[in-house]
Amino acid sequence: MELNSHIPEGKLEEKWSSHKAGLKLVNPANKRKFEIIVIGTGLAGASAAASLGELGYQVKSFCFQDSPRRAHSIAAQGGINAAKNYRNDGDSVYRLFYDTIKGGDFRAREANVYRLAELSVAIIDQAVAQGVPFAREYSGLLDNRSFGGTQVSRTFYARGQTGQQLLLGAISSMCRQITLGNVQVFPFHEMLDIVLIDGRAKGIVARNLITGEIKSYAAHAVILASGGYGNIFYLSTNAKGSNATAIWRAYKKGAFFANPCFTQIHPTCIPVSSHNQSKLTLMSEGLRNDGRVWIPKNKNDNRSPEQIPETDRDYFLENRYPAFGNLVPRDVASRAIKQVCDEGRGVRGKMAVYLDLSDAINRLGKEVISERYGNLFEMYERITGESPYRTPMRIYPAIHYCMGGLWVDYNLMTTIPGLFALGECNFSDHGANRLGASALMQGLADGYFIIPYTISNYLAELGTEKKNVYHPNFREAENKVKEQVRKFLSTKGNRTVDDFHKELGKVLWDGVGMSRSEQSLKDAIDKIKGLREEFLKNVKVNGIDESLNQSLEKAGRVSDFLELAELLAMDALARDESCGCHFRIEHQTEEHEPKRNDEKFSHVAVWEYQGSDNPPKMHKEVLKFERIHLAARSYK
Amino acid sequence: MKFSLKIWRQKNAQDKGSFVNYEVFGISEEMSFLEMLDVLNEDLTLKGEDPVAFAHDCREGICGTCGLFINGRAHGPLRETTTCQLFMRHFKDGEALTIEPWRAKAFPVIKDLVVDRSAFDRILQAGGFVSVNVGSAPEANSILIPKKDADHAFDAATCIGCGACVATCKNASAVLFVSAKVSHLALMPQGKPERQVRVLNMVKAMDNEGFGNCTNTGACEIECPKGITLASIARLRREYCKAKLKP
Known part of the structure; x- marks a missing residue:
């Protein structure tokens, strides 16, 4: 199969409008004859369901959580970017586009990213109209702050809870459509397979997590907005339920998977403290606006941080990257932190550095800082027992976001006709590294402003005739899902699902984490294979199928992670260069910065499933840069 | 550290349910309360028993999924803290911990400690929105909102929909939850055109779900993990009276 990204001809600025x-278009009277399934209710899924409902389509929205409002977009803290240029500081659509392409280390599509920057301004308008309580100036105008990888202030925020407020805004629009009868919600439902008829996506099979019932749902098109796969590492900033099952099962039905090795490590998370730790907590990148990252100059300096004078501190980000200082992009900051800690220079020899807001507290006063970051400070204090008002925070990088995901064309359609992928679960806009405050922007651009246009193009050609759930392909998919459930419950081995998941996480963090090498990747692949085989024979899942069974839910998700993990490592092995988050130790400059190889790797690596007995096949989508001049990324 | 746990076990909505006692050992201070339950569940699984079902997701205090009644208090002993943000250093070594689900007629138990809170979603669907379609929004800075109003609206909008207010109220009233959404939108110009129909519809939906009436005990304010105050309830009442009195 030939990949066709369907990128329009013409000037960059005119591509989307032309x-x-x-x-x-679909005529208004015909819209209600079309049914669309949306998987996931985060920013991308909720905004898509709401805007498609507004247009008059019949939407079925599924989420595994007990309520659509709980999707993990809710936890996004810092903000959302938009090229409004309210600050008169030189921002523009072009600059947001350029920053995003450069931040992604030149591994994203120009046309998609330009469209994203263009749409960013309308997102803020839409959110404000919904009643999202963004931070404001005393004049009543919207406030902004700056984020990593940029030199302008273009980030809109609602204290440290921007994701929550934007998601509740999108959910409120969806609620209105539920009341109007255009959207139907299925909480506590997990999609376990996608069903194709004559090569097109025609529905799904889902399990009701409360009753265990496995049932088919037919539709004219299916939209996946199921989020990222960061939880594959076990310890991540994702919610415990976040999973790759929807996209992985779509991959096994023929949707190609792009750049799986692009997994982002966020520099500012609370360090691991206990061996039973189940999750890592992010401290927003917004803190780097006012916070300074440092370590003691002397390795063995065991004084408490307040007692260490300026002259004995190493502000290593400011020293190494004078132009961007503490606001370098996430991958750059993460690697610098890892490097000093690996050298044994972390706080008290541990894997942690200080993120210090005391200068800002002295300069601006406690009240201003509390207004900006109050909830984050409280969260930090609850978790660590230390108050950031008194002593600097300790932070260390953690897995946070996946740039990789299902391959989509310019219309956000996967390689399966009628199957679309929005938000974090697609690969399209962030290249090898995502800039802060851009995930919310992408999820909402996809859901509010792109999919309503592109899906109508697909549906108009398709016609209104609907397949029903009695088609044998639905039966076959249902039986396969039932068989897997039966298998998990009857294996009766000796290890719990979490135990396997923890081991997988460790294998990935060690071999496919912040730095990767040919050897570490080959080792990881061997270990993943072994672990997967053991899982099939030795997993222990108790209880029954016909009721809420959280171990059974996890077993399905972890079994998919165990398969995806191998693809992740294979992709990292095939990408024999360093770029953005993907750091191959073989390819670095003398100053330990990543060294790209544009001649060989200026492409999207796109993987096609070939059955469980064969290795996947790699396709390449060559990235053509018409506007931007490829350059070594520098934040010095 | 070790703890004696007394946990509510209930197979499904029809089952009567009862308390079961467990002991957990080797718990460290840095562990979260839910990680302590993870340890128990790993142990139960290896023994071939059904692990305890409890609701949780983000484990950083924002999704509103978790919610346990610990020693008679919704979300346990700390103020403005969700269950997932409790750490074992907040408890004494050897302490006895009684763990129950939210108990309210409108929140039926699904299994063990997990309850069905879909009633909250139906209340929001009745009116918790501004009727604006994508495409019709005006330029964002054309709507000026005094900072103070925006801040107050934000304070109300931080509600995570966990249901602690209902669980702790002796009347099982959902008034704090409803008042938070009504206040958030009533305080902003965008929400004003629909404020009357919104408050009437949401209160009606709340009554239909079987929540009790508010008698101003103030328990909800004490247990709300996001610090939403009785001022919201006062605003809800004003909104409701104005809407009712208006012809």
């Missing part, structure tokens, strides 16, 4: 002008 593309929209050429898309087919």
Whole structure:
């Protein structure tokens, strides 16, 4: 199969508007004859369900949580970017586009990223109209702050809870459509397979997590907005339920998977403290606006941080990257932190550095800082027992986001006709590294402003005739899912699902984490294979299928992680260069910065499933840069 | 550290349910309360028993999924703290801990410590929104909102929908939850055109779900993990009276 990204011809600035002008429309009276399934209710899924409902389509929205409002977008802290240029500081659509491409280390599509920057301004308008309580100036105008990888202030925020407020805004629009009868919600439902008829996506099989019932749902098109796979590492900033099952099962039905090795490590998380730790907590990148990252100059300095004078501190980010200082992109900051800790220079020899807001507290006063970051400070104090008002925070990088995901064309359609992927679960906009405050922007751009146009083009060609759930392909998919459930419950081995998941996480963090080498990747692949075989024979899941069974839910998710893990490592092995988050130790400059190889790797690596007995096949989508001049990324 | 746990076990909505006692050992201070339950569940699983079902997801205090009644208090002993943000250093070594689900007629138990809070979603669907379609929004800075109003609206909008207010109220009233959404939107110009129909519809939906009436005990304010105050309830009442009195 040939990959066709369907990127429109013409000037970069005109691609989206000319593309929209050429898309087919569905007549308003016919819209209600089309059914669309949306998987996931985060920013991308909720905004898509709401805007498609507004247009008059019949939408079925599924989430595994007990309520759509709980999707993990809710936890995004810092903000959302938009090229409003309210600060008169030189921002523009072009600059947001350029920052995003450069931040992604030149591994994203120009046309998609430009469209994202263009749409960013309308997202803020939409959110404000919904009643999202963004931070404001005393004049009543919207406030902004700056984020990593940029030199302008373009981030809109609602204290440290921007994701929560944007998600509740999108959910409120969805609630309105539920009341109007255009959207139907299925909470506590997990999608376990996608069903194709004549090569097109025609529905799904889902399990009701309360009753255990496995049932088919038919539709004219299916949208996946199921989030990222960061939880594959076990310890991550994702919610415990976040999983790759929807996209992985779509991959096994023929949707290609792009750049799986692009997994982002966030520099500022609370360090691991206990061996039974189940999750890592992020401290927003927004803190780097006012916080300074440092370590003691002397390795063996065991004084408490307040007692260490300026002259004995090493502000290593400011020293190494004078132009961007503490606001270098996430991958750059993470690697620098790892490097000093690996050298044994971390706080008291441990894997942690200080993130210190005392200068800002002295300069601006406790009240201003508390207004900006109050909830984060409280969260930090609850978890660590230390108050950031008195002593600097200790932070260390952790897995946070996945740039990789299902391959989509310019219309956000996967390689399966009728199957679309939005938000974090697609690969499209962030290249090898995502800039802060851009995930919310992408999820909402996809859901509010892109999919309503592109899906109509697909549906208009398709016609309103609907397949029903009695088609044998639905039966076959249901039986496969039932068989897997039966298998998990009857294996009766000796190890719990979490135990396998923890081991997988460790294998990945060690071999496919912040730095990777040919050897570490080959070792990881061997270990993953062994672990997967053991899982099939030795997993222990108790209880029954016909009721809420959280171990059974986890077993399905971990079994998919065990398969995806190998693809992740294979992709990292095949990408024999360093770029963005993907740091191959073989390819670095003398100053330990990543060294790209544009000649050989200026492409998207796109993987096609070939059955469980064969290795996947790699396709390449060559990235063509018409506007931007490829350059070594420098934040010095 | 070790703890004696007395946990509510209930197979499904129909089952009567009862307390079961467990002991957990080797717990460290840095562990979260839910990680302590993870340890118990790993142990139960290896023994071939059904692990304890409890609701949780983000484990950073924002998704509103978790919610346990610990020693008679919704979300346990700390103020403005969700269950997932409790750490074992907040408890004494050897302490006896009684762990129950939220108990309210409108929140039926699904299994063990997990309850069905879909009633909250139905209340929001009745009116917790501004009727604006994508595409019709005006330029964001054309709507000026005094900072003080925006801040107060934000304070109300931080509600995570966990249901602690209902669980702790002797009347099982959902008024704090409803008042938070009503206040958030009533305080902002965007929410004003629909404020009357919104408050009437949401209160009606709340009554239909079987929540009790508010008698101003103030327990909800004490247990709300996001610090939403009775001022919201006062605002809900004003909104409701104004809407009712208006012809």
